[in-house]
Amino acid sequence: MLQLENYIAGEWVKGAGEGQLLYDAVTGEPLAAASTKGIDFKAALEYARNTGNPALRRMTFHERGNMLKALAIHLRTHLDKFYALSYRTGATRADSWVDIEGGIGNLFANASLRRKFPDSPFCIDGESHNLSRGNTFMATHLLVPKEGVAIHINAFNFPVWGMLEKIAVNLLAGVPAVVKPATATAFLTEAVVKEIIASGILPKGALQLLCGSAGDILDHVGSQDVVTFTGSASTGLMLKSHPVILRESVPFNMEADSLNCIVLGKTVSPGTAEWDIFIKEVRKEMTTKAGQKCTAVRRIFVPKDKLEDVQRALAVSLSQTTIGNPLNEKVRMGSLAGQQQRREVKEQVSKLLASSQLIYGSLDSVEVMDADAEKGAFLSPLLLLNENPFHSSEPHEIEAFGPVATLMPYDNIDDAIALSKKGKGSLCSSIVTGDDREARDYVLGAATHHGRILVLNETCAKESTGHGSPLPLLVHGGPGRAGGGEEMGGMRGVKHYLQRTAVQGSPTTLTAITGVYQQYAKGNTGGIHPFKKYFEELQIGDQLITEKRLITSEDIDQFADLSGDHFYAHLRDTDFNDTMFEQQVAHGYLIMSLAAGLFVDSYEKNPVLLNYGIDELRFTKPVYPGTELHIRFTCKEKITQDKKEDTDIPRGIVKWLVEMLDDTDEPLVGVATILTMVRRKEG
Structure with missing residues (x-):
């Protein structure tokens, strides 16, 4: 018998003893043994x-x-x-x-x-x-x-x-x-x-x-x-x-199996796009991986007056699912992971039947294609009906980890929200509705009990990843029964493996520690203009203090004409009583433009390839005619960029702290982080 290997301390090793047998879920044949003994x-x-x-x-x-x-x-x-x-x-x-x-x-x-x-x-x-x-x-x-x-x-x-x-x-x-x-x-x-x-x-x-x-x-x-x-x-x-x-x-x-639910909106009727979307989504969730998903739909909530229509539509849809050998291209649902899993699902369904009735499928038989229904761990999709969901605990507490879901009625959206919460926390919930107000009410009402909520309608259904699909950039986890944990979620997930520590000190010291320029740290002044340096040559803290530029009314008038921005505060003849300003004030974007003119070295070709954008731009103090403006321009952070093609120019992104100052130096007139793309010497 083949024995699986463990990879430990840089070596592939087998555990001692015979180990636990693993079986082919489709044929029931032994595949291998696994052991970590020793x-x-x-x-x-x-x-x-x-x-x-x-x-x-x-x-x-x-x-x-x-x-x-x-x-x-x-x-x-x-x-x-x-x-x-x-x-x-x-x-x-x-x-x-x-x-x-x-x-x-x-x-x-x-x-x-x-x-x-x-x-x-x-x-x-x-x-x-x-x-x-x-x-x-x-x-x-x-x-x-x-x-x-x-x-x-x-x-x-x-x-x-x-x-x-x-x-x-x-x-x-x-x-x-x-x-x-x-x-x-x-x-x-x-x-x-x-x-x-x-x-x-x-x-x-x-x-x-x-x-x-x-x-x-x-x-x-x-x-x-x-x-x-x-x-x-x-x-x-x-x-x-x-x-x-x-x-x-x-x-x-912990990310635990939970009693995830889907809700059919009150406004959805047979024959509408959302109706078809709902039926398709339920069938997919019941049959994908034979229902063996931690995110699979276990509870189906539908308006009471649509209960019989949904029951019939789901029965028709489920009957079109071919079950059998997954190697056969006609098969749409394979087996459970093994005989033990099938036994456990049947046991859980028996408990659910204490307060529900089976309305589709069979616990005892299933028609399969190109396989043996008994040797393989096959099971029919099982749809149950519970007509008293507020008075039955089983459908909200017992999970059958297979192609099993329970259909339940509700009267209004508040009832649907309350029923969704009876699962005591789930990984995900969905609502199918074309009514955005209904969607809003459900999401805000149910969000405390679900790690993710999907709103499905005709607009997004075609490109939706579906109820049961966790995504790398979204958190996966849920409160309560779902484990109270959280994984993935983009940067959020990475931070679970990082230790957060508060660090205090002078701006200059913290710049040295973090490798990111901290405002008011000592800058590296003198030498050649920072724009004449290649990416590798730039040092965090490289700083330029520019010459001064006098702001005049003519500058403000000309910028207003050029930009088309004739906001009243930028006009000379405005009555400034009961306004925030004393007199004509310079446009913020004029100040930013003049700042660029002061710090940009534009007379000859240099390693700066282009302006990549502006972050965190703030105008913090009004600038009136007669003000002298100057700029403190500092290399804040450097980020290497990978080449996408061999012919790409080797480059990186440099973030610069732009501090705009008047004659008083403090407080600042404005502050921004600009990004430039800078050539690297080496590829």
């Missing part, structure tokens, strides 16, 4: 902390992001191998696409996030704060990679996506991972990890794999580690309550 879990974590963590921490966000991009490109060259194994989990081609290519898509998405971080191993978090009148004492927040390891304990339903969506985030943050996939489908996770390790793209110790039991791994975690769990709420609670997790205050992120 693995030194403490040593595995120490290897990650001592070898993988320092290597990743030395890399910048941009280097880590490019590492993820290279890994995604590499894995795409092995898709056929992954798909062939995925069929054996019971997944159809469409199911496998979500798992495999969706997981790789997470690598690409997180790789792109590098552009939102500096080209350094750490970053500033949020705005800096001036804490003194004399501008000599300030504070900011730093985010640095934790010195531990991410331990991911994953579910069986997405053996690829579940791993990649998590490690993409911790690797971008600079933290290594130990992945423990659910044993039933670990053979697919193992195949992907083997390709990752063979690629040589990740530094040593960045990724380890356990195929089998998690053993005593949680006995050895520490405060710098992060544990994530995806699976049942009961198992998650047990792990979260581990004494070492509690004693060491180890961050624990």
Whole structure:
């Protein structure tokens, strides 16, 4: 019997003993065995902390992001191998696409996030704060990679996506991972990890794999580690309550299966576009991955007067779903992940039937194509009806993790909101409605109990990613029963693996620490004009104090004529009584334009390629005719840009702090951050 291997401390090793058997979900045939017996879990974590963590921490966000991009490109060259194994989990081609290519898509998405971080191993978090009148004492927040390891304990339903969506985030943050996939489908996770390790793209110790039991791994975690769990709420609670997790205050992120719901709006009727969208979405959520998704719809709320129409429409739609061997192109729903999973689903459905009735499907038989219904873990889609949802606890508390959902009526939108909350917290909820007011009422009323809410209507349905699709740039998690955790979410997810520390000191000292110029820090003046320097030659704090420029009424008049901005405050003959101004005031954009004229060196070609934009522009003090304006222009931050084509000019983005001052110097007349694209010497 083939035995899966564990990747520990840089070596592929097999666990001792026979291990747990893994089966082909479609044929019931034994595939492999998995065991972690004999693995030194403490040593595995120490290897990650001592070898993988320092290597990743030395890399910048941009280097880590490019590492993820290279890994995604590499894995795409092995898709056929992954798909062939995925069929054996019971997944159809469409199911496998979500798992495999969706997981790789997470690598690409997180790789792109590098552009939102500096080209350094750490970053500033949020705005800096001036804490003194004399501008000599300030504070900011730093985010640095934790010195531990991410331990991911994953579910069986997405053996690829579940791993990649998590490690993409911790690797971008600079933290290594130990992945423990659910044993039933670990053979697919193992195949992907083997390709990752063979690629040589990740530094040593960045990724380890356990195929089998998690053993005593949680006995050895520490405060710098992060544990994530995806699976049942009961198992998650047990792990979260581990004494070492509690004693060491180890961050624990739980994403638990929840009783997600979908609502049909009161205004939607048969024959409308939204009606068809609703029926299609429910069928998709019940049958994709055979309903084995943590985000799948479990509760269906429809207006009481539409209950019978929805029941009939769903029955027709579900009957058109061909079930069977996922290798057959005609099949639209494969099997559950295994016989054990099928038994558990049936047990849960039996509990639901205490207060509901089965209105579509059968617990005992299912017609399948190109397969054996008993040898494979096949199950019919099961639609239940509960006509008293406010008086029945079962549909709001019991989850059957398969192609099972319960239909329930409601009277008004407030009732729909109340029913949605009876699930005590979910990963996601949807409402299908063409009425934006109804959508607003539902979202604002239900948002406290759902991690994500999708509003579906005719306008967005065609391009919508759907109810059950978590996205890398959106948070995935939910309150209450859903675990109270949060993962992904773009930069938000990365910050879970970074330690936030408040740092106080002088502006000059904090500039040296952060690598980002802090306002009022000592500048580097003198020497050649900053615009004559290549990207590599520029230093943070390089500063230019410009000559002065007298602002006249003629300047203001001419700018008004040129721009067409004849706002009353810019006119000489305005009666300024009961206004905010004493006399004719200069346009803010005139001040910014004159500022550019003062700091731009425009007489000969130089490394500055173009103006890339303006951020955080503020006009803080009125400028009247007779004012002399000058500029303090400082190199604030540098961000390297990757070449998209070999022929691209090597370049980077430079952020400049532009402080606009009058004769008094303080307070500022205006402040902005401008961005320029600057040529690099080397490609």
